[in-house]
């Protein structure tokens with residue numbers, strides 16, 4: 001009898017939403033560093049300048065996807081997507097997954113992507129596809145009794161090392177991280193005074209951390225080429241290691257120009273709001289960046305990230321996924337061109353290490369002294385916190 005005959009099939013796909021932190025990590029209560037006057041493409045409107053939540057950065061909420069196999073095993077994953085994502089999962093994507101062999105992930109991905117191409121391609125549809133894909137990899141690991149990183153070819157290093165994203169790189173250095181990425185607070189609409197404040201903050205942090213600690217700026221799509229060039233030039237003698245996501249994701253031409261403009265030795269990075277191998281092919285072939293930063297919960301999941309990473313490797317470009325907890329750790333540990341990872345400091349003052357998707361996942365690992373050995377529990381090795389109320393709004 002062929003081994004195929006006893007491979008479990010997918011009995012049901014279920015999608016839920018959750019509010020308050022979790023995978024929609026911008027969905028925090030007040031007073032959190034992650035919503036404190038951070039520059040965005042909306043900063044040109046004063047009414048939307050102080051808080052990203054005012055223009056809806058946390059409008060989606062968390063999407064939880066469960067895939068239940070015919071033997072009762074349940075794989076799950078979480079990403080950003082909320083009710084819209086849940087609707088797409090159950091009303092559209094489920095038809096390409098239910099009844100299929102749990103091993104046929106590539107074919108299910110291809111049908112989910114091509115079956116939604118008329119309204120998807122990127123954005124929320126790719127978040128939803130990513131959620132299903134990650135849940136399928138979790139399920140496969142559980143069925144095989146293996147951590148996902150074993151299914152991806154095994155670890156190329158014993159542990160991961162992390163830089164920390166947050167308001168306090170000085171504290172991150174004390175916690176053992178290899179670098180600190182600051183959110184940029186002021187964009188072009190705040191003129192020369194804003195640029196001066198951006199540089200003053202960086203100078204203060206450089207003073208606090210010394211010369212041998214990475215400092216980066218995350219500009220969250222808020223700048224134009226001229227401002228980003230001037231920021232990079234002014235920050236160069238402060239040892240800015242990279243300037244991240246300076247421009248809107250579709251401005252491939254602007255990124256290529258910025259990369260020609262920045263001082264030699266400074267890196268340009270982007271990609272967290274890009275999706276699929278085609279989007280990253282554009283970034284790579286147009287010479288937009290030195291590091292691509294796909295979010296595995298937004299770019300298409302593990303199945304697509306494998307393709308993106310191979311493309312980047314061929315271009316000698318590093319792949320350092322946007323902070324996405326265990327979903328990227330299991331990938332990064334298996335890739336030579338992913339030498340370090342991001343850890344988003346989700347404590348409101350960025351002064352302690354808390355799980356990134358807090359409070360949604362149980363057993364979610366966190367870096368200790370800036371390092372982490374990826375647990376070898378089956379799948380992604382985490383469980384849903386039963387205290388987090390899941391809702392399933394679209395079942396009627």
Ligand SMILES: C[C@H](O)[C@H](O)[C@@H](O)[C@@H](O)C(=O)O
Pocket residue numbers: 034038165182183218220272322323342344
């Ligand atoms: C800190 C940044 O403004 C974003 O909130 C962050 O999610 C992302 O850009 C990152 O690279 O971590």
Ligand SMILES: [Mg+2]
Pocket residue numbers: 218220244245272322
């Ligand atoms: Mg970023």
